[in-house]
Amino acid sequence: MDIITDLTLVGALAIAWTAAGLVADGLQGARSAAQLRRRAGWLSALVIIGSAVFVAVPATAWVRPGESNAPAAVLLAAIPALVVLTIGVRRLGQVRRGAGAFATAPHAPLPPGLRAAAAHPLILVPMQVTGLAALLGVPIAARLVEVPASDVAGYAITAVGVAVVAIGVRAAVRHSRLSLLALAPIGRSRPRIPVSSR
Numbered sequence: 001m002d003i004i005t006d007l008t009l010v011g012a013l014a015i016a017w018t019a020a021g022l023v024a025d026g027l028q029g030a031r032s033a034a035q036l037r038r039r040a041g042w043l044s045a046l047v048i049i050g051s052a053v054f055v056a057v058p059a060t061a062w063v064r065p066g067e068s069n070a071p072a073a074v075l076l077a078a079i080p081a082l083v084v085l086t087i088g089v090r091r092l093g094q095v096r097r098g099a100g101a102f103a104t105a106p107h108a109p110l111p112p113g114l115r116a117a118a119a120h121p122l123i124l125v126p127m128q129v130t131g132l133a134a135l136l137g138v139p140i141a142a143r144l145v146e147v148p149a150s151d152v153a154g155y156a157i158t159a160v161g162v163a164v165v166a167i168g169v170r171a172a173v174r175h176s177r178l179s180l181l182a183l184a185p186i187g188r189s190r191p192r193i194p195v196s197s198r
Contacts, residue, residue: 003141005060005064005070006070006141006143007138009056009070009141010073010134010137010138010140010141012053013053013057013134014135016046016049016050017050017077017081019131020043020050020127021124021127024123024127024128025128027095027118027119027123028115028118030115032107032108032110033099033101034107040092041096044092044093050130054081057070058071073137073138073141076133077136081126087126088127091123
């Protein structure tokens with residue numbers, strides 16, 4: 001299989017998952033429930049496109065004769081993509097259904113609990129890590145990096161590890177802050193029990 005086909009497949013994978021990571025990052029910034037529902041729909045579509053490209057890579061390598069670097073290039077991205085498909089998609093569906101509950105009032109402000117759910121790390125982190133890993137596959141598909149190449153692989157794994165930790169910490173801090181905002185009205189609305197004087 002030629003280098004153009006490899007680059008096309010891996011490039012499409014990188015574009016789809018990087019776009020998914022960017023949309024997931026802005027999910028909690030929606031101004032209304034209707035906007036959150038639209039963004040969740042776009043994110044679901046990007047996940048479907050990215051998953052279809054994952055299926056297309058081995059299928060194309062099997063159908064077309066010749067050596068292909070595409071399967072090796074997408075292997076690193078396959079692990080976080082599995083987390084997206086097993087956990088992230090379910091949580092994204094919950095957010096989309098929660099936003100859909102406000103369909104009769106599309107301009108209603110976004111409830112803090114729904115905003116916190118949209119910022120959950122299990123939605124954001126796997127998608128951004130998949131996009132990052134897919135981007136690292138582009139030089140492999142372009143045959144700029146040979147696999148295995150111990151030095152380059154070591155640097156790449158270190159860079160991905162640092163990025164994963166940074167993405168995870170950022171997502172966890174943001175989710176915690178939004179969760180506290182969701183619980184704040186509950187704390188303020190506690191009924192006061194009058195003290196009767198004798």
